[in-house]
Amino acid sequence: MGDARFVRTGMNRFGSIQGFMIILFGAQKGGTGKSTLAQNVAVALARDGRDVVLLDTDVQGTTAKWMARRRSIETVKSIHCLQARGNLIDPVRDLAARYGDVVIDVCGADREELRTGMLIADQLVVPVQPSQADLDGDAAHW
Ligand SMILES: Nc1ncnc2c1ncn2[C@@H]1O[C@H](COP(=O)(O)OP(=O)(O)OP(=O)(O)O)[C@@H](O)[C@H]1O
Ligand SMILES: [Mg+2]
8 A cells, every 4th residue: 555646545525526436335235236336336436537447346247247348338438447367466556556446346255255355445335235135235344
């Protein structure tokens, strides 16, 4: 975290994002909306004119497949999308140096991608479905 850019990031008092952000959408529980949120936040950031890259770290490739379909639509703005597996620290640090915001989608399990992603991210978003089973699943982890 020695890079000065990481120090400049954070939420201001109005809740808007300052500087570049590494945002991780992660949870131990599957199917909670991580990919959907990561995709929509990436699009929203791009629409705001920010230089955003979306990183799919899930072996299912949900976000990469979504992006491939989205790219076939000529009228929507293209967003950079890459895939990575395993330890995310070096790949994400590299992406943060090349792009602005890095939005990361991880699979719903306690895996290396989630653990290392939490070490490098500025913000962790944990979507939780409003059910006792979902709360039980994630409560054990967080
Ligand atoms: N806000 C929402 N309202 C209704 N349905 C949603 C919402 N967000 C996601 N979904 C739906 O819920 C399902 C799971 O969403 P998504 O794939 O984003 O979850 P995920 O947490 O990434 O799952 P996984 O753990 O398998 O990666 C999908 O069918 C998606 O369309
Ligand atoms: Mg997903």
